[in-house]
Amino acid sequence: MTRFNVGECTDCPVYDGLFEFQQIASGASIDGAVKLNHGATDIAINWSGGLHHAKKSEASGFCYINDIVLAILELLKYHARVLYIDIDIHHGDGVEEAFYCTDRVMTCSFHKYGDFFPGTGNVADVGAKKGKYYSVNFPLKEGMEDVSYGQVFKPVIQKIMDVYRPTAVVLQCGADSLTGDRLGCFNLTLEGHGDCVRFVKGFGVPLLVLGGGGYTIRNVARCWAYETSVLLDTPVGEDIPYNDYFEYYSPDFKLHLTKNPNLENANTRESLAATRDELLEMLNGLKGAPSLQIHDVPPDWNSKLREVDDSAQDPDAKPPALDLKTGAIKREHPAEFAPRPDAPPPPAPMDI
Known part of the structure; x- marks a missing residue:
């Protein structure tokens, strides 16, 4: 199993029920794509999905099966162009690798870059062959907070929507980009993270929303509960309702997070603007949205x-x-x- 990076001394250990859980999690993402394909819903959510590091023949980074790739392949049966957006703190390397040489999927990842897992996602990594300029990477440093994140996320995504014109979007909402995450180093609150979800939802394109990383469990639950309310246009209260895990949310028992005032934002306004402008210039160079010839639609999985x-x-x-x-x-x-x-x-x- 070590050939596939599974087992002891790897970041993908074997546990009881491994296959069944991965089967359910991946199947839910695929089924969400099927429902979008048939117009049964305009938004599908699978918080147990979003395992963006797994490769074709290798588990990686706690990700055993790349449900995102499987769901996108299902979407491609009906959609000429699919946009993948990743707001996990880690680069979505497995998804980018899968579609690096095609223009039918554009991948866009905002992530911590440098001495940080998985070590990929440089701004110069733009795709290859037919997929050249269809991989978009925004490398960031530690301490990224709400205002700065929104100032780079919104213009880049807006430009992609204008130029690429996807007919379906997959959004990976890894919660490890939140403040206080055990493995993360960003300073986003639920408002900043959720505002990205709200912005993407606002385009009205069929949307598959997935989970991802997140290692401070109480904040993961907070995040995805809040973002479910955003997607459903249903406000939720600030007080955590009593439940079996109520004590996890002590001492304040509140929904929203406060950013860490002692965590300095290493991303300067100038560096963010330079990367943003570089990506916008690259996107401006795309010659319209790629089209697809009429073809037979493969059967649903x-x-x-x-x-x-x-x-x-x-x-x-x-x-x-x-x-x-x-x-x-x-x-x-x-x-x-x-x-x-x-x-x-x-x-x-x-x-x-």
């Missing part, structure tokens, strides 16, 4: 499962048995589910 679920809505109907290994519906009689003689062949997989 869970089309057979959905067929079973639909028929099972009748309480008097016995759902057909399902082969869990192949996903195929088992026949109780040779004549069942016989293909029509005029049925077209299944579409070929898309090349992204």
Whole structure:
């Protein structure tokens, strides 16, 4: 297992229920993408997803399966252009690597850069081949706070939306960029972090919202509860309601965080403006939004499962048995589910 960076002495240890949990977390992200594809919702949320470090053949940084990549691949069946935005404190290296050579996915990451995991995400890393200039990286230093973050996040995302014109957006909301995180070094509050979510939501584009990092657990819960309220346009109170984990929120038992006054912002106004202007100039050089020729749409990943679920809505109907290994519906009689003689062949997989 060490070949895949899994096991003892790695940052991806084995634990009981590992496969089942990863299966559920990844499946939820994919199913959210399916719902967006079919117009069943305009916003889908999976706070257990957002594992942006995993690679094709390697677990990394507590991430075993890259559910983000799987969800984006599902979105690409229906959407010509997908934008991925990452506000975790760590660079979204696994997602960037997966789509580094294609223009159908633009990745944009705001992250701590330097002597910090995973060590990637330089502003000069812009993609390759067809994907050149479709990877956007905004490297930051420690101490980043709400006002400075908003001043670089909003103009860059606005320019991407204007130039790239994505038809779907995936937003990774890692909570380790908050003040007080055990592994982080930023100074964002819930207002600053949540304002990024609100800004992206405001474009009205189909949106898949995912979790990510976060190592001060009480603040992770605060963050994603607050951002759920932002996405639902449902205000929540400042007082934490009583629950089984109430004592975790002592001593104030309040929702919002206060930034650390002793943490200096190492990002100067001049350095942020220089990086912002460099990225805006690069984006201005893009020659319009890439298009996609008409193509057959591959079937949904869970089309057979959905067929079973639909028929099972009748309480008097016995759902057909399902082969869990192949996903195929088992026949109780040779004549069942016989293909029509005029049925077209299944579409070929898309090349992204």
